[in-house]
Amino acid sequence: MAKITYIEHDGTEHTVDVKTGLSVMEGAIKNNIPGIDADCGGACACATCHVYVDEAWTSKTGEKSAMEESMLDFAENVEPSSRLSCQIKVTDGLDGLTVRLPESQH
Amino acid sequence: MADPKAKVVILGAGHAGGSVAGFLRQVGHEGPIVLIGEEPIPPYQRPPLSKAWLKGEADADSLALRGADWYDDNGCELKLNVRAVSLDRAAKTVALSTGETVSYDILIIATGARARRLTIPGADLDGILELRTAADAEQLKRALGPGKTLAIIGGGYIGLEAAASARALGASAVILEREQRILARVACQALSDFFTAYHQARGVSFRLGVEITAFEGEAGKVTGVRLADGGLIACDAALVGVGAIPNDDLARAAGLECANGIVVDLQARTADPSIYAIGDVTHRPLPLYGVTHRLESVPNALEQAKVAAGEIFGKPPLTPEVPWFWSDQYDLKLQIAGLPFDADTILVRGDPAAAKFAVFHLKGDLVQAVEAVNSPPEFMMGRSLIGSRKPVSREKLADSSISMKEVAA
Numbered sequence: 001m002a003k004i005t006y007i008e009h010d011g012t013e014h015t016v017d018v019k020t021g022l023s024v025m026e027g028a029i030k031n032n033i034p035g036i037d038a039d040c041g042g043a044c045a046c047a048t049c050h051v052y053v054d055e056a057w058t059s060k061t062g063e064k065s066a067m068e069e070s071m072l073d074f075a076e077n078v079e080p081s082s083r084l085s086c087q088i089k090v091t092d093g094l095d096g097l098t099v100r101l102p103e104s105q106h
Numbered sequence: 107m108a109d110p111k112a113k114v115v116i117l118g119a120g121h122a123g124g125s126v127a128g129f130l131r132q133v134g135h136e137g138p139i140v141l142i143g144e145e146p147i148p149p150y151q152r153p154p155l156s157k158a159w160l161k162g163e164a165d166a167d168s169l170a171l172r173g174a175d176w177y178d179d180n181g182c183e184l185k186l187n188v189r190a191v192s193l194d195r196a197a198k199t200v201a202l203s204t205g206e207t208v209s210y211d212i213l214i215i216a217t218g219a220r221a222r223r224l225t226i227p228g229a230d231l232d233g234i235l236e237l238r239t240a241a242d243a244e245q246l247k248r249a250l251g252p253g254k255t256l257a258i259i260g261g262g263y264i265g266l267e268a269a270a271s272a273r274a275l276g277a278s279a280v281i282l283e284r285e286q287r288i289l290a291r292v293a294c295q296a297l298s299d300f301f302t303a304y305h306q307a308r309g310v311s312f313r314l315g316v317e318i319t320a321f322e323g324e325a326g327k328v329t330g331v332r333l334a335d336g337g338l339i340a341c342d343a344a345l346v347g348v349g350a351i352p353n354d355d356l357a358r359a360a361g362l363e364c365a366n367g368i369v370v371d372l373q374a375r376t377a378d379p380s381i382y383a384i385g386d387v388t389h390r391p392l393p394l395y396g397v398t399h400r401l402e403s404v405p406n407a408l409e410q411a412k413v414a415a416g417e418i419f420g421k422p423p424l425t426p427e428v429p430w431f432w433s434d435q436y437d438l439k440l441q442i443a444g445l446p447f448d449a450d451t452i453l454v455r456g457d458p459a460a461a462k463f464a465v466f467h468l469k470g471d472l473v474q475a476v477e478a479v480n481s482p483p484e485f486m487m488g489r490s491l492i493g494s495r496k497p498v499s500r501e502k503l504a505d506s507s508i509s510m511k512e513v514a515a
């Protein structure tokens with residue numbers, strides 16, 4: 001279990017417990033947190049689960065795959081801290097993770 | 107005027123129904139929500155049933171749309187194992203299979219589609235399977251394993267994904283298709299050829315242009331598929347994947363307009379101001395193409411769920427999305443955006459032999475649709491070009507040494 005905080009673009013914060021093994025995207029969808037669409041349910045095919053990961057957490061959230069890299073390259077409002085949240089697996093080491101959500105996923 | 111306290115009843119606890127309940131709470135709807143579903147489990151995702159789940163790479167937990175407590179915690183009454191049997195629009199009530207009657211202020215019909223069945227001799231033998239629900243998928247998975255042969259009737263996406271998963275589990279797979287090519291209804295020739303060859307190289311066999319006349323069996327269990335030419339394809343189980351039929355019977359009986367699905371407008375409204383319909387069960391406008399169509403995809407279900415929730419709560423309408431779809435087979439990721447209506451040219455970019463290419467469907471210099479295999483840039487840029495209706499140069503598009511960003515610039 002890890003506590004993850006999702007911050008909507010307007011600043012609204014949601015902190016929820018997410019089971020290890022799920023993805024950061026699944027943590028949001030299962031708790032109905034607005035701002036992550038996840039059209040493809042985690043197949044790395046839609047880029048509508050885009051989040052910004054605080055710098056302090058980049059090493060713990062792992063490397064981007066070539067596929068993720070490539071999808072992100074064409075998403076809107078991408079920053080160096082951008083990730084597809086369906087590609088981040090939740091581990092105990094991610095307890096306390098904060099991700100910020102972009103203004104829109106489409 | 108939108109009433110934030112209205113009682114919303116949702117028929118069908120599938121992807122669209124489960125999603126609209128969530129979106130209603132996201133936009134701030136406060137009234138009671140009742141979600142009525144025929145299946146025994148809360149809303150879940152179907153795509154993995156032919157992919158990761160079937161191969162054993164995803165568990166039931168990851169299929170569920172929401173956490174089990176979400177419904178109770180969010181004032182959403184979940185009535186499972188219950189079928190809606192009729193609709194009284196004048197009284198604004200729905201009659202259920204339990205004998206109970208539920209009243210609504212707003213009704214959302216999200217009953218999806220069901221697998222089309224074959225009405226040939228032997229169709230009721232054991233081992234003749236379909237793949238629409240989690241229960242169907244359980245049965246299919248039990249039928250697969252080393253030494254088993256699965257006959258797949260219909261070369262559509264679900265059939266192809268099932269074939270790839272069957273191979274991953276060590277079973278043999280043979281695909282029987284009435285048309286001369288697989289994916290005939292949904293993809294272009296180049297893509298059909300590519301997928302046929304890719305599956306063949308991984309041990310799947312194909313019988314194209316065949317008509318099946320009966321299922322043969324022993325002791326009540328299927329043992330083979332009989333072809334019109336007299337041939338017999340032996341199998342341990344047969345998966346029928348010949349398309350889906352919208353569950354619009356209830357709406358039709360209640361006098362709502364149906365045409366291969368419940369007719370809705372862009373805001374997911376039916377002609378009855380109290381009734382919306384979303385997901386696979388709808389026949390909807392596609393403003394990008396000036397046509398109406400029935401789509402079967404998660405992105406469509408989610409878009410209509412979002413639109414309906416916003417409309418019910420009185421939010422301004424959203425910009426229509428470009429329809430899209432994906433499929434995973436082996437190490438292939440297929441992403442399709444748009445529909446090839448009125449296309450006059452088919453252009454292949456990249457190299458099918460390297461399993462990395464995209465097929466663009468153009469109408470003049472406008473992109474109508476793109477089918478991208480292991481090519482996210484082509485899919486992402488293609489999708490945005492379809493939405494923006496921005497003209498492209500065919501020469502640049504055909505030249506894969508020119509990046510998609512430059513093509514679209």
Ligand SMILES: Cc1cc2nc3c(=O)[nH]c(=O)nc-3n(C[C@H](O)[C@H](O)[C@H](O)COP(=O)(O)OP(=O)(O)OC[C@H]3O[C@@H](n4cnc5c(N)ncnc54)[C@H](O)[C@@H]3O)c2cc1C
Nearest residue numbers: 118120121122144152153189190217218385386402403404
């Ligand atoms: C094996 C498989 C793989 C797929 N893969 C993909 C994919 O890769 N990408 C993609 O975009 N889409 C895919 N799809 C399609 C996608 O799952 C559907 O488009 C989506 O589920 C549609 O959602 P829906 O809510 O409209 O219908 P459904 O999810 O089918 O839900 C409808 C629900 O309503 C219930 N119901 C029906 N009638 C009644 C009644 N009278 N009373 C009560 N309940 C009723 C049904 O039992 C069902 O639970 C796949 C589908 C399948 C089956």
Ligand code: FES
Nearest residue numbers: 042044047049086
């Ligand atoms: S959910 Fe589609 S890419 Fe992450």
